[in-house]
Amino acid sequence: MGIRRAFDEIMGKSGSMIPRSELAALGEWIESTPSNELRRRQQSAEATFRQLGITFAVYGESDASERIIPFDIVPRIFLANEWNRLSEGLVQRVEAINAFLHDIYGERRILAEGVLPADLIFGNPQFRPEIAGIRPPHDIWAHICGIDLVRTGPDDFYVLEDNARTPSGVSYMLENREAMLRLCPELFRSFRVAAVDSYPDKLLETMKSVAPIGVASPVCVVLTPGHYNSAYYEHSFLADSMGVELVEAADLVVDDDIVWMRTIAGLVKVDVIYRRIDDDYLDPLVFRPDSMLGVPGLIAAYAAGNVALLNAPGNGIADDKAIYSYMPEIVKFYSGSEPKLPNVETWRCREPQALKYVLDNLKDVVVKLVDGSGGYGMLVGPTATKAEIETFRAALIAEPHRYIAQPTLALSTVPTLADAGLAPRHVDFRPFVLTGSKGVQVVPGGLTRVALKEGSLVVNSSQGGGTKDSFVLMDNGAGEQAQVSDAFGQAQVQTMGQPL
């Protein structure tokens, strides 16, 4: 596994020295720009990020210093036709996630028809009985999704994880682009790159579109757990760029099932909340009673239909790792057609046959905790030491139900500036998908994470990953195309943003 067999997104075949013909201009740019110049620009971008405070803290580190996520200057590029096919798959997937959440907290048709085992839902802590029966405004649950993908060939994308709760990372998409526009303007003359800077407008539009029925000019806010949160920069950045208030729980008060925000001028009614705090901390009367972060009465206001919460509480059941392996069936059930975006093959270790296979093939597979995230509690077989493999073997035998395993895919690579010059490094991708009452839109860009260590497949920022800008090329002459469809209806295409 690893670099030798991987598809390189710029060079095509692995090991090729000639870029794919559509990307010849990038090859020329790489040739004509010396490494030390690339490095200078990269450092300039990173200096800006540090100044802006786009930092994160690594959990479990004793010095717990704030770090920036390293930035790589060589962009990843999606051709227009590749992007269009991918977008169709994303729209289908996100529509299915919304339909699933609507069903599972309502009628539960999917269980009645035996598509999913009922215990997988009712025994799952991510299924929140507290909010069962509540219908969010416009029946939309997963307004902002960040679908994690990996790629193995020009049109071979696999979904790794559906993030339907409070996915972060969109600020990197925007800041990386701004850095590239400033530092490498020549690339935007060579390529017609779809703009991403309209994201905050689109997000605000999405928020307003899901306001409770009858609210003419909805008041929207971003709810943050506060500046200790590792994504606080993003919360303040988004509030700022949308021109809405950034609030903490203590700034909100619920009275008579209506949410109000304290301001210098008095109380202002709030209609839409983009909340970046977890379900557990939303409302101490309903979820964790010890929560100091929550707003008492918030769920009552939501249940009464007086406020929209983005994303809806209870969404964790849709992106749970135990549910993930059933996503192809879920997509098929609600869309009536085959999934356009496949899952990565997944062995559920709670099933004895699967466990046996995984134990016999630990050297070749990736083992993940069902309830883990951020690259913690994970074994990457091909790069693991013997001792690491034996530790996981013991853990798997002791608690098989806590683990799933997947094959190690030959993740695509993109040339990346390493110590000795440009070298291929593995990447993954998180595009952002917005769902409002007028339809689903895929933002033409996203967050590319890159494993900076040679041969490494772990792209998590907590494990030494970095980021890159992600270019989406537009069709010649046509305006930027983004996939749009009605929330649960027919696909249509709508222009989004302007060419640069």
Added chain:
Amino acid sequence: MRLSVDHRTTYHFSAPQARLTQMLRLIPEDTHDQSVTGWNLHVDCDARMRHGRDGFGNRVTMLYVAGPISDIEIAVSGEVLTHPSNGIVHGGQEPLPPALFLRDTPLTRADADIAEFAMAIGESDPVAWLHALNIAINRRFALDHGRPIAGRTAIEAFAEGSVSSRDMAQVFIASARATGVAARYVSGYSPVCQAEADGRPAPHGWAEAYVERLGWVAFDPSTGLSADTAYVRVAVALDSAGAAPVAGSRLGEGFETLDVDLHVERDGQ
């Protein structure tokens, strides 16, 4: 049987509060086994109330009070007519399936001791097993008539000798779930374990377990019997916190003291 309930909950605050937000589960629902013939919820201050339901189908009243406020009395009183049903619940609101009530919560988690206790009950018929469990818990603990200790888990209660009816119900639930039987907590009213003269009254708590072909069956380990016509069923949930008659939050300094006055009487007594 006709039962009358008079339940007053009074909070006194050591300093005036700017705001109170409370979620009340104090209104019983008609089922085939109980008819609410009259019910009043009254608050002794200027409060806004909104009625709704929680995810378990319980009737919920949101209570909003703008301060300054130093004390509040929440009073419910009413009459309920109950019909014999052998403890089986008929015609209740059931928005969630029995399978949900197999999951544990921090308050109803079983440890090895509780699991062993449950496994040791040697009855193979499901109903007989539940009755045996109910009696075993009743015999194991002395009933503490004091107010339940907030936040005490089934595991903590299991190590005690004398516990409240709430604790016994949660030990029942943890034991049942540990053997794969769906069980849930019920809060409501009953004269069966009224506080004695020196006791501190509190709403009653018992358990329901799901039995195939019968449905939900009520067990009260504080008596060792099935809950019968002497019970007014108000709310159900995974544990006592989820069915809490009053869950509140206040904005302000200082501490609070709580007084509860409760009378549940059989008609003519």
